[in-house]
Amino acid sequence: MAKRTPSIDTKNLTAVQLMELDSCVRCGECVKWCPTYAASGGKPGLAPRDKILRWKQFMNKSYGFKAKIFGPQEIPQSELEEFKDDIYGCTTCGVCGTVCEAGINTVELWEALRTNLVKKGIGPYGKLGAIPKMIKQYHNAYMLDQKDRLAWVPADVKIADKADIVYFTGCTAGYKQLSLAFATSRVLNKLGVKFAMLGEDEWCCGSNPIRTGQIGYEQVAHEAARHNVEALKKKGAKKVLFACAGCFRAAKIDWPRLLGQELPFEVVHITQFLADLIKEDKIKWEKSINKTVTYHDPCHLGRHVGVFNAPRFVLSHIPGVKFVEMERSKEFQRCCGAGGGVKAGMGDLAVAIGEARVKDALETNADILSSACPFCKRNLSDGRDSLKAHIDVEDVIELVAEALGLSTT
Amino acid sequence: MTFVQVMIMATLALVIFLYGLMVNFQKWGTGVTGYNLEPQAGKKGSAITFLKTWWKQVTAESHHGHGILETLILDIVFQRRILKRSPFRWIMHLFIFGGWMTLFALSGMMFAVEMIEKIGIELPFTPDVFRDWLSIPNYIFGYILLIGVLIAIVRRLFVSEVREASITYDWVLIGVIFIVTISGFLADGIRTGLIWSFGLDPSAAPPAALFHSIFSLFFCIAFIPYSKYIHVIAIPLALLANKGGE
Numbered sequence: 001m002a003k004r005t006p007s008i009d010t011k012n013l014t015a016v017q018l019m020e021l022d023s024c025v026r027c028g029e030c031v032k033w034c035p036t037y038a039a040s041g042g043k044p045g046l047a048p049r050d051k052i053l054r055w056k057q058f059m060n061k062s063y064g065f066k067a068k069i070f071g072p073q074e075i076p077q078s079e080l081e082e083f084k085d086d087i088y089g090c091t092t093c094g095v096c097g098t099v100c101e102a103g104i105n106t107v108e109l110w111e112a113l114r115t116n117l118v119k120k121g122i123g124p125y126g127k128l129g130a131i132p133k134m135i136k137q138y139h140n141a142y143m144l145d146q147k148d149r150l151a152w153v154p155a156d157v158k159i160a161d162k163a164d165i166v167y168f169t170g171c172t173a174g175y176k177q178l179s180l181a182f183a184t185s186r187v188l189n190k191l192g193v194k195f196a197m198l199g200e201d202e203w204c205c206g207s208n209p210i211r212t213g214q215i216g217y218e219q220v221a222h223e224a225a226r227h228n229v230e231a232l233k234k235k236g237a238k239k240v241l242f243a244c245a246g247c248f249r250a251a252k253i254d255w256p257r258l259l260g261q262e263l264p265f266e267v268v269h270i271t272q273f274l275a276d277l278i279k280e281d282k283i284k285w286e287k288s289i290n291k292t293v294t295y296h297d298p299c300h301l302g303r304h305v306g307v308f309n310a311p312r313f314v315l316s317h318i319p320g321v322k323f324v325e326m327e328r329s330k331e332f333q334r335c336c337g338a339g340g341g342v343k344a345g346m347g348d349l350a351v352a353i354g355e356a357r358v359k360d361a362l363e364t365n366a367d368i369l370s371s372a373c374p375f376c377k378r379n380l381s382d383g384r385d386s387l388k389a390h391i392d393v394e395d396v397i398e399l400v401a402e403a404l405g406l407s408t409t
Numbered sequence: 410m411t412f413v414q415v416m417i418m419a420t421l422a423l424v425i426f427l428y429g430l431m432v433n434f435q436k437w438g439t440g441v442t443g444y445n446l447e448p449q450a451g452k453k454g455s456a457i458t459f460l461k462t463w464w465k466q467v468t469a470e471s472h473h474g475h476g477i478l479e480t481l482i483l484d485i486v487f488q489r490r491i492l493k494r495s496p497f498r499w500i501m502h503l504f505i506f507g508g509w510m511t512l513f514a515l516s517g518m519m520f521a522v523e524m525i526e527k528i529g530i531e532l533p534f535t536p537d538v539f540r541d542w543l544s545i546p547n548y549i550f551g552y553i554l555l556i557g558v559l560i561a562i563v564r565r566l567f568v569s570e571v572r573e574a575s576i577t578y579d580w581v582l583i584g585v586i587f588i589v590t591i592s593g594f595l596a597d598g599i600r601t602g603l604i605w606s607f608g609l610d611p612s613a614a615p616p617a618a619l620f621h622s623i624f625s626l627f628f629c630i631a632f633i634p635y636s637k638y639i640h641v642i643a644i645p646l647a648l649l650a651n652k653g654g655e
Binding site: 027031068101115258 | 429432433435436437438439440441442443444445446447448454458459462463466473484488490491494495498570571574576578579635637639640643644646647648650651653654655
C-alpha cells in the first residue's frame with residue numbers, strides 16, 4: 001500500500017513561522033483584542049489562537065511524531081475549507097501580534113497561511129479570487145480605464161510633468177473617493193509644493209493580492225511593484241507621497257521585499273509630510289474648524305509601519321480642533337474592518353467591525369471621526385450609516401484642506 | 410540500586426527528550442527559508458534548515474531597534490510582554506518560571522555533587538551536607554512554584570472565560586507541574602519528618618523520592634517536546650527571531 005501523503009504542505013510558511021505555532025500558549029490575549037472575533041459575536045473559529053491551534057494540529061497530523069511513525073493522518077477537506085473561511089475572516093490588522101505574549105508575528109503568519117491555501121487550491125475566499133485577475137487586466141481593482149486616472153483633476157490643480165515629489169494617488173482615492181484626491185492635490189498646490197503624478201502609469205500598488213494570499217497570481221504583485229517603481233523613477237521622484245495607508249504600507253514594506261532591493265526614493269505618508277511643514281512653520285492656516293476631533297489609526301499606517309504621531313500632530317495644530325483620543329488608540333487601536341480582503345469578501349462582517357469602531361468614537365463625544373486612509377473612511381462611513389449615528393467621518397487631509405480654505409469637491 | 414535506577418531513567422528521559430526535540434526541529438524544518446518561497450520538491454524537513462532559518466532571522470536587522478541582549482533579558486527572563494498585558498498573570502508565570510528553573514538548577518547541582526563523589530573526587534563537603542545546604546532554597550523556591558501553580562489552577566477553575574477556553578492540552582501542563590511540586594514536598598517531608606510528612610513512616614521516603622524523581626524526569630524533561638511544554642523552547646526562540654515581537 002502506498003504511503004499516504006500529507007493533506008497540507010508548507011509552501012510559503014517559513015521554518016520560524018512553523019515554530020511560532022508551537023510557541024502559542026493559548027493565553028487568550030489575542031481573543032480579547034481581535035476585532036473580527038468581537039464583531040462576529042464570538043465565533044470560536046475566528047479567534048487567532050484557535051487558528052494557530054488548528055494549523056498546529058494539521059502540522060502534527062502531517063509532519064509530527066505520530067506521522068513520522070505511522071504516516072500522515074488525513075485531514076478532511078471540509079476541515080481545510082472551514083479553516084480557509086476563518087483565516088479569511090481576518091482584517092490582518094495585527095493587534096493579535098501586538099498583544100501576543102509569545103511575540104508571534106501574526107500578520108506575516110496569516111498572510112503566509114492564506115498564500116499556502118491559495119497554492120493548494122483551497123483559497124482564496126469567495127469573490128476575492130477575481131481581484132488579481134482584474135488588476136492584471138485593468139491595473140486597478142475597479143475595472144476602470146487607466147486613461148481616467150487623472151480624470152478627476154480639476155482645472156485649478158497644477159501638476160508638474162516631472163518633480164522631486166510625486167503624489168501616488170491610489171485606486172480608491174483616484175477613482176472612488178475623489179474628495180481625498182482633491183484635498184491632497186489642492187493642499188500641495190496651496191503650500192507651494194511642486195509635485196508630479198503618474199497618471200495612467202500608476203498601477204494598483206498590489207496590496208490586495210498580497211494581503212489576500214494571492215501574491216503568486218501571475219506575478220501581479222511583483223509586476224505592480226516593478227512597474228510603479230520604474231514609473232516613479234522616470235518622473236524623477238525623490239520623495240513619493242501617499243495619502244492611502246494601504247498603498248503606503250505596500251510601498252514601504254512590500255515593494256522592497258518583492259523587488260529584493262531598497263527603493264530609490266523616500267516613501268512618505270502625507271501626514272508625515274505635513275507634520276514636517278508645520279514644524280518648519282510653513283503652513284499658514286486660514287480657517288478655524290471649531291470641532292472636537294478623534295483619530296482612528298489605520299492599521300497599515302500605525303501598527304504595520306509605526307506612524308502614530310504625525311497625524312495627531314497635524315490634527316492638534318489645526319486651529320479650533322479639540323483633539324480627543326479613543327480608549328483604544330495607537331498600537332492598540334481597533335481596526336475599521338476594511339482590510340485584509342474583509343470588505344471585499346465579507347461585507348457584513350466588515351460593517352459590523354466598522355460599527356464597533358464608530359461606537360468607540362461616539363464614546364468620546366467627538367464631532368468628527370478622522371483617519372488617514374480612504375479605505376478606513378469608507379468602512380467607518382458605512383459603520384456610521386448602519387448605526388445611523390451623528391458623527392462626521394473625514395480624512396485628516398480633508399480637514400487640513402478645510403483649514404486652508406480649500407474645497408474638497 | 411536507587412542511584413543506578415535513577416541514572417538509567419535519567420538517560421532514557423534525556424534520549425526521549427532529544428528525539429522529540431529533533432522531531433520538532435525537523436517538523437519546523439519542513440518550512441521554507443524565507444519570504445514567499447516554496448520547499449524544494451522531495452526535500453524532507455531538516456533540523457539544520459530550521460536552525461539556519463532561525464539564526465538568519467535572529468541576526469537580521471531589527472526594524473524597531475530591539476537587540477538580542479534586550480530581548481534576552483527583558484522579554485525572555487523578565488517576561489515584560491506578559492507584564493504589559495496582565496500583572497497578575499505575570500506574577501503567576503514568573504513564580505512558575507522562577508521556581509521551576511531554580512529548582513531545576515538546584516537539582517542539577519545536587520546531581521553534580523553526587524556524581525563527583527561517585528567518581529571518587531574529594532569535595533570539602535559530603536552530598537548529605539550539600540543536601541542540607543540546599544534544603545532552605547529548595548523550600549523557598551518550592552513554595553514559590555507551588556503558589557504559581559495554585560494561582561494557575563484557581564484561574565482555570567474559577568475564571569469562567571479561562572475555564573471555558575481550557576482544553577486538555579492546557580490542563581495536562583498544569584496537572585503535571587502540580588503533581589511534580591506536591592510529590593517533591595511529600596518526598597522531602599517524609600524524609601525529614603517535618604511538615605508535608607502527614608505522619609508517614611520515614612521508610613516511605615526512598616520510594617517517594619524515587620517517584621518524584623522519575624515522574625519529574627519523564628514528565629518535565631522527556632515530555633517537553635510532545636506537549637504544551639514545548640513553549641519553554643519555542644517562545645524564547647520566537648522572541649529572539651522576532652526581536653521581542655511587535
